[in-house]
Amino acid sequence: MFASEGRKKALTVVLMVAPFVIVYLIVFAYPVYKMFALSFTNAPLIGDGQWVGFDNYIKLFSQKLFYTSMWNTGYFVLLSAVPNTLIGLALALMVVRLEGRLQSLVLVLFFIPYILPVSVVTTIWKWVLDQQFGIAQNVIQLFTGHPVSVFRDPIWAMPMVAFVTIWWTNGFNLLLFIAALKNIPKDYYEAAALDGASRLQAFRRITWPLIWPVTTLVLTLQLILQLKIFDQIYLLTEGGPFNSTYVLLLLVYREGFRLSHGGAASAIAVILFLIIVAASVLQYQLLRVRRAS
Template identity: 70%
Template sequence: MRLKSGNRTRTALLLIAPFVICYLVVFAYPVYKMFAMSFTDAPLIGEGEWVGLDNYIRMFQNKLFYTSVYNTLYFVVLTVVPNTLIGLGIAMMIVRLNGWVQASILILFFMPYILPVTVVTQIWQWVLDQQFGIAQPLIEAVVGKRVSVFRDPFWAMPMVAVVTIWWTNGFNVLLFVSALRNIPRDYYEAASLDGATRLQQFRRITWPLLWPVTALVLTLQLIMQLKIFDQIYLMTQGGPFNSTYVLLQLVYREAFGRNQGGYASAVAVALFVIIVAVSILQYQLLKARGK
């Protein structure tokens, strides 16, 4: 029995060894180096001298840091909950379809998610172009004039949020469709026999049973949108007037633009702390709501 137990242990260790090695090399060691570099004046590549908390003091004295934190949180507000609700609404319409029609509509909504960010941003720059964009007549009908949306501080961040929701919503739709299919139809049939309306069925059956998936989608969206960078970099470069400047762009500028790896690491640590803190807060709120 001891020999058999030892064989099982060695087999288990061999099976998990590739994951553990990859985890240590790809995640754990870089995170450690990030924390270590944040207390030095190291360049992007190479070692530096210990400076203690100087990078953090400098960061908290930098107005651009507070601007980037505000813009990042503003983007989260514009995307996380709307993206989740839109995905849920689309999924509830899709599950009412059948056969190839349902599959075709689901593919149609999921297709943007597989596109690279460069293609997505290029498409929307064409769509929103001030002179030739096909969306400009709609904007003109609403505000009375054509708007260069990515050069206007009021429009820039909301438009980046719209592009992000269009791009990433397909994944949320797929999760919600899978969850809706797992709800037994017997529940709805019994509720209909009792005279429950569609709204009552949603409130008493669909929403409670969908809550675990909804919490998962909200958490994934929160973490992903706090790390916003690609769309901002390709569409607005942080402008106009720093109205779309986000934390990861500050990290990129300090690390790759100014070769200040230590200071960039301090900003990255701040972003890491924000993601952990906001994620824990959201988890506790969702847990309390689930109960």
């Protein structure tokens, strides 16, 4: 009897877990395996190729464009990941003080860009930053003294792509931080006020430690998302000018879809995959150590 009940429970567990396992194997595990396998072949975009060992990796590490793409990807992450997190936190600290419909309205206004397609976002900012009639050129002229074609200038291009990305995606970070801040009991702040703590002291001793897990999550998500930058670059600059915004996924697109080098594209994708895994694990562990200390 007990054995029969045990088998029923085991069967129930298997039936509940099986759909997830099947989807995981089909959608994630098999494509990752195929990516690694193709990276050791000379396969075209569609179809299998012959085994070439590490030739794709050797050729890749001899290309100047690969190192340029690596540098540009890291530069973009530096310009976007941490600033996006800090801006989201700063906005959340201000918005959480609002109440009722006003808070809801402000949240909606900040979140609307996040639900827009990337094509719409890039079209908007191409118009806003246009050298001839863009309304943002008045602000740019305060710093430069003259209009600038920001997406055709090697100095301005990557920072402006990062700016557009932050504007587009920050609403999601804002919601995460708002949820974290609302979960902090108000009693903590009332007790701190009775002890004479200032707002800065309350933030350092109460708010910051309690929202640190969410901060860790946001930073990790931002790191992963920004390492995979492609859409904004492709639509705003196409990797130019002078390859100043050429990133790793754009190199994958070039090798795979333009040159039909599926094996070489897979090798680049493998390297990017390993970078994302290593950077994410390292960052998460460092943030956990920071929280524990």
